[in-house]
Amino acid sequence: MRVFVTGSTGWIGSATVDELLGSGHQVLGLARSDRAAAALAAKGAQVHRGDLDHPASFREAARAADAVVHLANKHDWADQEGGDRAERAAVEAVLDGLEGSGKPFVIANGLSGLVRGRPALETDASPEVGPAADRGGSENLALESAARGVRPIAVRFAPSVHGRGDWGFVNWLTAAARRHGVSGYVGDGTHEWSAVHVTDAARLIRLGLEHAPAGTRMHAVAEERVTTRAIAEALGTALSLPVAPIDPADAAEHFGVVGHFFGQTLTGSADLTRTLLSWRPTGPTLLEDILGGAYTTDTSDHGKDA
Incomplete structure (x- = not known):
């Protein structure tokens, strides 16, 4: 597959690009700087210049790809509302590009805030709904796109996705x-x-992209x-x-x-994730x-x- 990856030179994104390339996929990475573009090219990935503040800059890249992995996030703690708006607009742009294609779309989220008093389960729907919600309600927006002919998959990361770097x-x-x-x-x-170790998280993303049904919520949790x-x-x-x-x-x-x-x-918990995708963190x-x-x-x- 030719996979368009946002956040392709970030912490999880870099490992995901390596995993995809190592498994025989082609990668088109979104890059907002010369340094990011050079890092992608050095790995053998293709480069698409753009950023989250200009979603029109990557709508057509999403449309032309066989699959999309959305890992970029502004992480601007001083302007969380602005970051939430940018996240929702980015997801809307990707969905516009993928609508009716049946192509897979993996979107990132975290475990924070899903439930209280027990481990979050894959069956727990995110409580964040609508443009004013955390991350612009992007997980639910993406999962609802199954009705629009997209194969959406949410990957929820543990608070520590760890490793050297x-x-x-x-x-x-x-x-x-x-x-x-x-x-x-x-x-x-x-x-x-x-x-979860970052390489295990990256492998889970690749497995979900290849095999997970529409509407799947995956938990990147090893411990x-x-x-x-x-x-x-x-x-x-x-x-x-x-x-x-x-x-x-x-x-x-x-x-x-x-x-x-x-x-x-x-x-x-990642029990359902492990069973569905035979994912075994190593x-x-x-x-x-x-x-x-x-x-x-x-x-x-x-x-x-x-």
């Missing part, structure tokens, strides 16, 4: 530990996160429960820093944006990655122009 949540926790000279956890550290205290302790060991609890009232100041998430339990665990030095190098600018 990760610039997401665990990298932010690492930066906070270095900044304050202590690896912290919120409260008593019994909050839990799910986790269902890792305590936040265990994460902090592993970071403390890797960075040779003391480990200490952080008062929940001080979490935002200590950790920054990630403090809000680190003080929550964010877990999901990458290292989150704690193995941390203790193995995956977060001892600063990657704070990785993927910024993806």
Whole structure:
């Protein structure tokens, strides 16, 4: 298949491009900068210049492809409403291009906010509906497109998609530990996160693209429960820093944006995903990655122009 990938030089997108190319697919990657374009070309992928703020710039690329994987997101915490609008407009542009084709469309989401008090299941519908919702209600918008002749598939990522070069949540926790000279956890550290290695997440995307029926919700979860205290302790060991609890009232100041998430339990089950697609994660665990030095190098600018 010729697969159009947005977010193709981001953290998960880069691994997905590698997975697709390694499995014999052709890749057309959306790039908004010269650096991103060069990175794609170096891998043997084709380049389509454009960005999320101009969805018309990639509507025809989606139409011409055999499949679309939408991983790009602005991640602008200072303007979440603007990011939500951009996300919805991007999905609308892709759906306009794919309507009536029967082609697969994989769209990214997270486990955060799906349910409270238990692990999220693939059968749990996202509560985010409509343009004013988180991420512009894009998951539901995409899944509803089955009625428009599209094969939509949602992939929901664990809060930690980890690995060497990760610039997401665990990298932010690492930066906070270095900044304050202590690896912290919120409260008593019994909050839990799910986790998945980035290569396992990329393989799941490829399997879903190839085999998942329309309307499938996939959970990229290899480990269902890792305590936040265990994460902090592993970071403390890797960075040779003391480990200490952080008062929940001080979490935002200590950790920054990630403090809000680190003080929550964010877990999901992937039992149905594994059964449907015969997906068996093989990458290292989150704690193995941390203790193995995956977060001892600063990657704070990785993927910024993806």
